[in-house]
Amino acid sequence: xxxxxxxxxxxxxxxxxxxxxxxxxxxxxxxxxxxxxxxxxxxxxxxxxxxxxxxxxxxxxxxxxxxxxxxxxxxxxxxxxxxxxxxxxxxxxxxxxxxxxxxxxxxxxxxxxxxxxxxxxxxxxxxxxxxxxxxxxxxxxxxxxxxxxxxxxxxxxxxxxxxxxxxxxxxxxxxxxxxxxxxxxxxxxxxxxxxxxxxxxxxxxxxxxxxxxxxxxxxxxxxxxxxxxxxxxxxxxxxxxxxxxxxxxxxxxxxxxxxxxxxxxxxxxxxxxxxxxxxxxxxxxxxxxxxxxxxxxxxxxxxxxxxxxxxxxxxxxxxxxxxxxxxxxxxxxxxxxxxxxxx
Amino acid sequence: xxxxxxxxxxxxxxxxxxxxxxxxxxxxxxxxxxxxxxxxxxxxxxxxxxxxxxxxxxxxxxxxxxxxxxxxxxxxxxxxxxxxxxxxxxxxxxxxxxxxxxxxxxxxxxxxxxxxxxxxxxxxxxxxxxxxxxxxxxx
Numbered sequence: 001x002x003x004x005x006x007x008x009x010x011x012x013x014x015x016x017x018x019x020x021x022x023x024x025x026x027x028x029x030x031x032x033x034x035x036x037x038x039x040x041x042x043x044x045x046x047x048x049x050x051x052x053x054x055x056x057x058x059x060x061x062x063x064x065x066x067x068x069x070x071x072x073x074x075x076x077x078x079x080x081x082x083x084x085x086x087x088x089x090x091x092x093x094x095x096x097x098x099x100x101x102x103x104x105x106x107x108x109x110x111x112x113x114x115x116x117x118x119x120x121x122x123x124x125x126x127x128x129x130x131x132x133x134x135x136x137x138x139x140x141x142x143x144x145x146x147x148x149x150x151x152x153x154x155x156x157x158x159x160x161x162x163x164x165x166x167x168x169x170x171x172x173x174x175x176x177x178x179x180x181x182x183x184x185x186x187x188x189x190x191x192x193x194x195x196x197x198x199x200x201x202x203x204x205x206x207x208x209x210x211x212x213x214x215x216x217x218x219x220x221x222x223x224x225x226x227x228x229x230x231x232x233x234x235x236x237x238x239x240x241x242x243x244x245x246x247x248x249x250x251x252x253x254x255x256x257x258x259x260x261x262x263x264x265x266x267x268x269x270x271x272x273x274x275x276x277x278x279x280x281x282x283x284x285x286x287x288x289x290x291x292x293x294x295x296x297x298x299x300x301x302x303x304x305x306x307x308x309x310x311x312x313x314x315x316x317x318x319x320x321x322x323x324x325x326x327x328x329x330x331x332x333x334x335x336x337x338x339x340x341x342x343x
Numbered sequence: 344x345x346x347x348x349x350x351x352x353x354x355x356x357x358x359x360x361x362x363x364x365x366x367x368x369x370x371x372x373x374x375x376x377x378x379x380x381x382x383x384x385x386x387x388x389x390x391x392x393x394x395x396x397x398x399x400x401x402x403x404x405x406x407x408x409x410x411x412x413x414x415x416x417x418x419x420x421x422x423x424x425x426x427x428x429x430x431x432x433x434x435x436x437x438x439x440x441x442x443x444x445x446x447x448x449x450x451x452x453x454x455x456x457x458x459x460x461x462x463x464x465x466x467x468x469x470x471x472x473x474x475x476x477x478x479x480x481x482x
Contacts, residue, residue, distance in 0.1 A: 179459060288362040288375075295357075296373045296460045299366060306368060307355045314357050 011106050011121050013085035014128050018073045021045040021080035032068065033060040035150070036159050036205045036214040036263075041068035042146075045075035045082075048134035053145045056217040059253040059260045070125045070153055072146060078133035084117055107152040109303045114138055118148045122156050139239060139246045143219040144203055150216065151302045159205050159214070160312040163297045166199035166213045166264065167191040169342035173199065173213045173264030175206075176272055176325075177293040183272040183327045187334055189220050189230055189250075194335035196342070197261045198252060208315040211266040218253035218260045229331045267342065269294070269317060270325040280337040281326040289324070290317040344392040347428040354427050358385070365427055371461040374427070379404070380452040383418055387428060393419060406449030418452040425454070 022028050025046030031054050033040045039062070044050050053074060054061075077083055105122035114136060120127035127149045131137055151161040165176040165188035176184045188201040199215040201222075206213050220233075224243035227234055234240070236255050237248045253260045271285060271293045295313050299305040327334055349356060356365040363381050365374040376384055382403060386396040397415050401408055422428045 286360060286362075288360050288364065291357070291359055291364055292373075292375065292457075295364060296366060296457070299368070300371055300460045306352060310355055310357050310364075310366065314359055318359065 010085065010108075011119060014117070014119055014130070015126070017082055017085055017130075018045060018075055018128055021075040021077075021082035024080045024082055025075070030064070031057075032062050032065050033057050034062045034262075035060050035216060036154060036157075036207070038069040038154075038157070039065040039067075041065065041071045043071055043073045045073070046079045048076050048079045049074050049131070049137070052134060052137050052142050055251050056143060056145055056219045058251070059215065059218040059257070060262065070127070072127045072129060072149055074129045076131050076134045084130055105156075107148075107304050109148050114141075116141075118146070120149050120152050122153060125153070127153065139242070139249065140221070143221050143249045144217050147203060147301075148303055150205070152304055154205055155305075155308060155312075158209055158312075159207050160298070160309055160316075161203055161205055161216070161302060162294060162313070163202065163301055164204055164206075164294065165201040166204045166215075167338070167342075168197040168199065168261065168264040168267070169339060171265060172267035172342050174267055174338065174342055175204070175213060175269045175320075177269055177290055178271050178273075179293070179297045182293075183274045185220065185222050186226050186229060186331060187272050187325070187327065187338070189222060189233060190331035190335040191338055192220070192252065192256060192259060193230060193232055194332065194339055196259070196335070196339060197264065198256065198259050199261055199264060206266070206312075206316060208312040211316065211319055212263055213266050214263045215261060218251060220250045220252050221247045222250075223247055266316075266320055268321045268323060270323050270338075272325045272327050275326045275328070277326060277328050278330075280328045280334050282323045282337075282341065283326070285322045285324045287314075287317040287322055290320075290322040344394060344433075346390070346392050346431050346433050347387045347422075348431040349388050350426055350429045356384075356388075367426060370426070371458070372425075373457050373460065374425070375455050377450060377453040377455075379414075379450050380418065380454055383415065383452055384422070387419075387422070403447060404449035405446035411449055414449075414451045418454065421454055425456070 022045040027046060029044040029047055029050050031042045042054065075082065108119040110117055115132045117130045129146060129149060147161065154161055165184045166173050167188055168174060176187055178184050185201045192198040199213055200217055201220045203216055204213050205216050224247065227248050233250055236250045238251060239246050239249050269290045271290065291313055295310055298313065299309055353369045354365065354367050356363060363376050363384055382400065383396055386399050387393065397412060400411055400415055404411060
């Protein structure tokens with residue numbers, strides 16, 4: 001229990017640090033979103049992080065809400081000259097008390113390579129995200145910001161953040177499950193370019209109770225080696241000058257606003273596999289194979305994910321038709337095939 | 344009598360469509376089992392002693408009992424070495440199931456191990472703090 005008190009006390013100190021940061025920045029910027037049926041406020045101390053952290057949510061932006069369901073406060077330590085409070089507990093122990101959340105409703109994660117703290121109180125519906133300086137924000141955070149905070153908070157509400165892409169047509173959502181390199185992103189983006197609806201290429205939210213998929217980010221990421229397969233995306237790439245080190249990022253809502261949807265009922269789970277064949281093919285597959293494709297890649301990416309996340313994924317794969325998708329070498333042919341599949 | 348339980352919370356598992364998926368959260372490794380492995384896993388993790396589990400196998404499968412015993416011992420050791428189960432005081436009391444009237448041919452139990460997600464643990468956010476209270480990367 002001592003550790004838990006320390007955690008709560010640390011959360012309160014972070015809360016005070018943000019207030020201090022907001023005073024020093026002399027400006028608070030608030031942006032509101034509707035995400036998976038919940039109202040979310042992003043509150044920034046100073047504007048340095050605003051363009052970096054809001055672009056991926058642009059398609060979900062709403063008017064001001066008086067009492068948002070969740071408020072996430074963000075600051076950069078350089079701009080606001082406000083450091084994080086020092087800790088006096090061991091973060092590994094801190095985590096050890098997390099599984100099942102029986103003892104505490106505070107989650108935290110520290111990304112050591114970038115010195116980023118994410119901390120959330122589920123009871124207070126309040127979270128904080130703090131980085132050393134805006135310019136040190138890694139590029140993948142701009143494409144998929146605040147993943148852990150959304151994962152923790154949404155999981156408590158029966159909504160699972162999963163490592164998956166999702167496209168759709170005629171109100172039917174198709175989820176692509178598979179680890180990095182399975183062809184998930186290329187397939188998702190090929191479908192978008194073909195005219196299909198789009199919810200996300202890497203992370204989406206799923207309500208496993210009613211099998212509804214919700215969009216979280218309007219970004220698309222693709223490995224630089226694969227962008228030649230989707231040449232019409234190349235002029236839209238945000239970080240074209242850095243493709244020797246980074247994946248290509250496109251904020252798709254800027255170019256395809258009508259196709260970036262809020263949610264879709266889940267129609268099928270497809271597990272893409274690169275085959276080198278000339279024609280795309282589809283085969284019925286088992287719920288277990290879908291769990292193998294979805295479970296580990298979701299759970300290992302989300303700190304604090306465990307039994308609850310795996311249970312949610314089991315419910316999802318048991319109520320959804322599952323297929324293996326044998327990808328051809330032609331992105332346009334794959335998209336045509338999936339368009340017909342969803343029709 | 345020796346009893347075992349799942350090494351929770353770092354190990355989680357799910358039964359789905361008569362198959363079992365096991366995840367070791369700390370190691371970044373996941374597993375599935377063949378049917379013989381599932382029988383052993385379900386038996387051990389539902390409170391049977393290792394002796395009772397072996398008897399269950401001998402009742403379920405036809406074949407050389409010495410071979411079944413040796414395969415069981417090897418598989419049991421593998422579950423322990425992978426850190427998937429740990430010894431415990433005593434399993435919970437469960438209703439004993441009757442062996443099937445028709446024995447099945449024995450297949451060696453198999454634990455399939457998948458390590459392709461381990462690189463994701465590089466993003467592991469669990470780190471110690473230094474003397475000044477700042478987290479530092481575990482070496």
